[in-house]
Amino acid sequence: MAKWGEGDPRWIVEERADATNVNNWHWTEKNATAWSKEKLLNLLMYLKVEDEKGTCEICELTSIEGEATANNRKAKLIFFYEWVLKLQWKGTLKDCETELKGEVEIPNLSDENDASEVDVKQLGNKCDIQRLKEQTPPKNLSNHNGVKDQIAGVKNLKVGVRIHTTKLTCTEKFNCAVEDIYQVLTDPKKVEAFTRSSAEMEVEKGGKFSLFGGNVTGFFDVLEMDKKIVQKWRFRNWPDAHYSVVTMEFSQEPDGASMKLVQTGVPDNEVERTKEGWKENFWARIRQTFGFGIHLF
Known part of the structure; x- marks a missing residue:
């Protein structure tokens, strides 16, 4: 292996004239989209919240659109991701046996937004949504807290690619x-x-x-x-x-x-x-x- 001065230059920091990317000093980029999709599925699928008034859970991710990359510059890892998600949910109230259903859209899940800044929009059956709101069910998908709490876990996307x-x-x-x-x-x-x-x-x-x-x-x-x-x-x-x-x-x-x-x-x-x-x-x-x-x- 090549030597540069005293010792292995890949263990000891010093300038090199041969353009070798020592210690990932120069910009490198890796596609992290597949890894990030799997992480989102693990975080959100079958998320369930309940209290004394009822339950609500995500039953399907109907759409995951976007991308994620892991970049290395000057020995620092930098992660970028931007996603638009659509989720199917179902729920019940303890005073009603009828199952309620709906859809949630998350249009701005990205590295630039904290969990508190992420929008969670209800797209499902308006009657179901209104009934959930009137009955003040648990911290479920109708008031978004359950999803936002879990989305805070998306910070894991910035910890590193597998x-x-x-x-x-x-x-x-x-x-x-x-x-x-x-x-x-x-x-x-x-x-x-x-x-x-x-x-x-x-x-x-x-x-x-x-x-x-x-x-x-x-x-x-x-x-x-x-x-x-x-x-x-x-x-x-x-x-x-x-x-x-x-x-x-x-x-x-x-x-x-x-x-x-x-x-x-x-x-x-x-x-x-x-x-x-x-x-x-x-x-x-x-x-x-x-x-x-x-x-x-």
Whole structure:
């Protein structure tokens, strides 16, 4: 793989002349329409509200028109969506066994509008709507609160597109004692020595860490002295709030310390970058900096 100066440039921020989209600095766009439609169906289908006077629920989404995109610029995810929805509803009042029906239209569901600003219009049978209003039923579709409460969940559309992930595994051996390699990975000064960059580490359960100038961040979930380290771990350009889980387990063997690493939740498009980063910027540098290379006999 290409090198640029000292270390892997995809882990360390610096200017490049080769126009490579490092850390998604340049604008990229992904179609999120199918994912967003599925999310809307999950949020609204069979929404049911009731109180002491009756019940009302959505029974069908008759129309979903619009689009959604997920964009990445300067390592920031930006989501755009705009939808026009039509929903069928049905309801009953406890003093009347006749089933009431109607249709709701939501003409302006978009990233620009909060849930309180979204219009919900009744389109159904006017007699049914009037009867619901006269009987002051529960917070149902006639006064829109049920739909608007659920639409607040559409904020999930801006959290991120469904992320497909991969698990990485590797086993490394070092010509040292287990306590030595454990200390190298948890002592901020030693981490700075082999990463050749600033490192901030709160070495305690729940403590935060930041490596490579903030390009890698996370926090410690488990710390078992000389035995196990579990971290929530992410690159700066990954979708907001998305962490992988890194588990490192250590054991002492006759010819040195053995470490097994398992990393779950790595976005599919980040697998090679992450794999090479561990190899080049961690294990190779640790062996070089501290002389932990395996001797061959």
